[in-house]
Amino acid sequence: MATYPSDSSDDYTAPNTKLFRRERPLHEALGGGKVADILLWRDRRVSGAILSAVAGVWYLFEVVEYNFVTLLCHILITTMLLLFIWSTGAHVFGWSPPKIPEMLFQESTFINFASILHKNLNKFLPMFFEIACGYDAKLFLVAMLSLWILSLIGNCISTLNLLFLGILCVETLPIFYEKYEEEVEDYAGKMYTQMRKMYKRIDKEYLRKIPRGPVKEKET
Numbered sequence: 001m002a003t004y005p006s007d008s009s010d011d012y013t014a015p016n017t018k019l020f021r022r023e024r025p026l027h028e029a030l031g032g033g034k035v036a037d038i039l040l041w042r043d044r045r046v047s048g049a050i051l052s053a054v055a056g057v058w059y060l061f062e063v064v065e066y067n068f069v070t071l072l073c074h075i076l077i078t079t080m081l082l083l084f085i086w087s088t089g090a091h092v093f094g095w096s097p098p099k100i101p102e103m104l105f106q107e108s109t110f111i112n113f114a115s116i117l118h119k120n121l122n123k124f125l126p127m128f129f130e131i132a133c134g135y136d137a138k139l140f141l142v143a144m145l146s147l148w149i150l151s152l153i154g155n156c157i158s159t160l161n162l163l164f165l166g167i168l169c170v171e172t173l174p175i176f177y178e179k180y181e182e183e184v185e186d187y188a189g190k191m192y193t194q195m196r197k198m199y200k201r202i203d204k205e206y207l208r209k210i211p212r213g214p215v216k217e218k219e220t
Contacts, residue, residue: 026178039174051171058164138199 030036034043041047060066083098090097134140154162177184 026174026181030174039170040178041175047171051168054164054167054171058160061160062158062164137203141199141202 027036027040027042030039037043038047038050060071061068086095086098089095130136131139131143157165
């Protein structure tokens, strides 16, 4: 059975560090590029346009109850009618006819997307297997609890609503955190202290009694 370091003190205080142990400004922590500008509303037009588009799609599917195939067909029909009117009017009224682009998407765009997907999958899968094997009991418990809570949420809310809620949080939480950083850090510190004490009790009463194999040593 693996051994654990003894820790008899319950008066634990949260470390004086930024949330998620970040040491850089939030803009740099989010990548410092165009994505960070959108999430922190540096470019209000783009951020507002994305949020409005997502809200419009959610409204069409969830409130109006549009079917995806029906909506796609209606969009294509409308686009074709507009192009037909434009093309026909160009001969009658002397407008400039619509130009048909030879290439809308560059090949490098799909290559970069596939490369990013491949890189992230190679990072995720080894991490998933390491957590699932139970080498870190604390991380295993947090992962199982998070997945269980997410499954409960999935039973209470539709996939579309959950996706919309996730995008809404991604679009709004970073800017609110940047604006009220001190208050959030103080509350997060208190929550971290309470979660730490709760984990220590669970670890002492249950986790230490679970037999497990030898801990995998990481290569240096």
